[in-house]
Amino acid sequence: MSRRKQIRSKEQFDAALELEKSGDTGGAMKLYQKATVTDPANHHAWNRLMIIYRKTRSGEDEVKLIKLAISSYQGALHSKQEEWAKQNSEKAESSRELAKVLGLLEPTGLPKNDDTTIEKWQTRLYLLEYRIKNARKTKPAKKKPKAIKPKPKRALTKAKQKPKRTTTKPGTKK
DSSP states (O other): OOHHHHHHHHHHHHHHHHHHHHTOHHHHHHHHHHHHHHOTTOHHHHHHHHHHHHHTTOHHHHHHHHHHHHHHHHHHHHHHHHHHHHHTHHHHHHHHHHHHHHTOBOTTSSBOOOOOHHHHHHHHHHHHHHHHHTOOOOOOOOOOOOOOOOOOOOOOOTTTSOOOOOOOOTTOOO
């Protein structure tokens, strides 16, 4: 990857960050996407995109984005390593045996990557997929029940009326 593309990607990222701070998340998303296309190894732009997707609660889209980010980022790192090995073939050959003995090479012959970004994204992807899989199913909104009107009180008929109790004192007649 040329240095110019990295600088352009950084500029796009900075502009997107300013848009996001001002509240224009749609414009920020577009610029973050441009920054990731320009330089797929720009993990800051990938992270901000993931955060925006998380805030908008679009889980399925976030899963797709994380998978795309992992594959693009790995591809960019792999191509950078191959490019370096071609440019510095003499250094690479002289240190290859030592790297094998120390366990610093992958089976492909390229150096192992100490970058924890991919591990974090894989963990994030696993947790997001788990959350989506085990999410409560939302029930469709039920129609509101009709309001029950209280029945009007009816006047009691004489037969149903309670008889009045009269108490008489002893020694008095009624």
